[in-house]
Amino acid sequence: MATDTTIHTNTDSSSSKPTFVPLDFAGPLPTPTDSVDQAKADLDRAGYAILTGAIPLDQIRQMRQILADEIVRETAIDEAAISGGAFDPDKKNRRLNRLPNRHPLFRDILEHPVVLELTKYILGPTVGNESYLVHSYDANVTRPGSGQQAIHTDASTGIRHQPAPFQARFIWTLDEFEEENGATRIVPGSHLADVDITGATHYESIPAIAPLGSLIIYTDKLLHGAGANISTDRERASLNLGYCMPWHRPMINFPVIVEPKVMQGASVALRQLLGYSETTIGYYERWDGAGSELRELCVSPTMAY
Numbered sequence: 547m548a549t550d551t552t553i554h555t556n557t558d559s560s561s562s563k564p565t566f567v568p569l570d571f572a573g574p575l576p577t578p579t580d581s582v583d584q585a586k587a588d589l590d591r592a593g594y595a596i597l598t599g600a601i602p603l604d605q606i607r608q609m610r611q612i613l614a615d616e617i618v619r620e621t622a623i624d625e626a627a628i629s630g631g632a633f634d635p636d637k638k639n640r641r642l643n644r645l646p647n648r649h650p651l652f653r654d655i656l657e658h659p660v661v662l663e664l665t666k667y668i669l670g671p672t673v674g675n676e677s678y679l680v681h682s683y684d685a686n687v688t689r690p691g692s693g694q695q696a697i698h699t700d701a702s703t704g705i706r707h708q709p710a711p712f713q714a715r716f717i718w719t720l721d722e723f724e725e726e727n728g729a730t731r732i733v734p735g736s737h738l739a740d741v742d743i744t745g746a747t748h749y750e751s752i753p754a755i756a757p758l759g760s761l762i763i764y765t766d767k768l769l770h771g772a773g774a775n776i777s778t779d780r781e782r783a784s785l786n787l788g789y790c791m792p793w794h795r796p797m798i799n800f801p802v803i804v805e806p807k808v809m810q811g812a813s814v815a816l817r818q819l820l821g822y823s824e825t826t827i828g829y830y831e832r833w834d835g836a837g838s839e840l841r842e843l844c845v846s847p848t849m850a851y
C-alpha cells in the first residue's frame with residue numbers, strides 16, 4: 547500500500563535526536579465521508595479516513611450508555627483499575643477492557659461488515675484464506691482535564707522499518723469528536739514514513755474531527771494519539787480496536803478472557819476473529835488444556851466472511 551518516504555525533522559545538534567517534526571502533508575485532509583471507496587482513497591493518501599453512516603446512531607447511543615453504566619460499576623469496584631492506561635499521560639481518562647463480556651453489542655460490532663471489508667483491503671490475502679484475528683479492543687473515554695497521549699504508532703511488534711501495515715485499526719466514535727474534547731490527533735501522511743519514534747520527539751498533529759458514530763480508519767503505521775480534553779464538561783468516548791494477520795500474536799488472548807457462556811451461539815466469523823480455533827492452516831493442535839466448554843466453541847479458521 548505504501549512506499550517509504552523520509553519524514554523531515556528538525557534536529558537538536560547536540561544529540562542529533564529529532565525534537566520537533568512539523569506537519570509535512572500535501573493536499574487536502576480527509577473529511578468525513580459516507581463513501582467506502584472515498585475512505586479507502588483517503589486511507590491510501592493520508593493514512594486515515596473518517597467514514598460516517600456505517601452504523602445506526604441509536605446503536606451507538608446504546609453502546610455509549612452501556613459503557614457509561616459499566617464505568618460506574620467498575621468505579622465502585624476499583625476506580626484505579628480503569629483510570630488511565632500504561633500509555634496514557636495521566637489517570638483522568640477511563641479505559642475499559644473485556645468488552646466482549648459486557649454486552650452483545652460489543653461482540654456484534656467486531657464483525658461489522660465494513661470493518662471486515664476494510665481489514666481485507668488493508669491487510670490483503672492470508673495464506674490458505676485463514677481468518678484475521680482481533681488484536682486488541684478497549685474503550686477510551688477522555689474527560690475534562692485529560693492530557694494528550696504521546697504521539698505513537700500501534701505497532702506492537704517492536705519491529706523497526708516495518709514495511710507494511712500489520713494491523714488494520716479502527717476507532718468508533720461514541721461521542722462527537724471535537725478538538726476540545728480530545729479528538730484523536732493524527733500526523734497525516736506519516737503512514738508512508740519510516741519513523742523511528744523517540745520519546746523526545748514532538749510531532750505536530752491535527753485533530754480527527756468526526757461526527758458521532760463515525761469509524762476512524764488507520765493502520766499501525768500511522769502516528770496518532772488521543773487528544774487532550776480541554777473542555778470543561780464534555781467527555782469523548784470511543785471503541786478502539788485492531789485486527790491483525792493470523793500469524794501475528796494478538797495483544798489479547800480472548801479465549802481465556804471471554805466467558806465461554808457469552809460465546810455460545812456466536813457466529814463462526816466472530817469465533818474465528820477472537821481466535822477460537824484449534825487448527826491453523828495445515829496443523830491441528832487440540833486444546834487439551836482447555837475445558838470442554840471452551841473446546842466446543844472452536845471452529846475452523848478458514849475465513850467465513
Ligand SMILES: O=C(O)CCC(=O)C(=O)O
Nearest residue numbers: 686729730771772773784
Ligand atoms: O482514544 C484515542 O483517541 C486513541 C488512543 C490510542 O491511540 C491508543 O490507545 O493507542
Ligand SMILES: [Fe+2]
Nearest residue numbers: 699700770771
Ligand atoms: Fe494508538
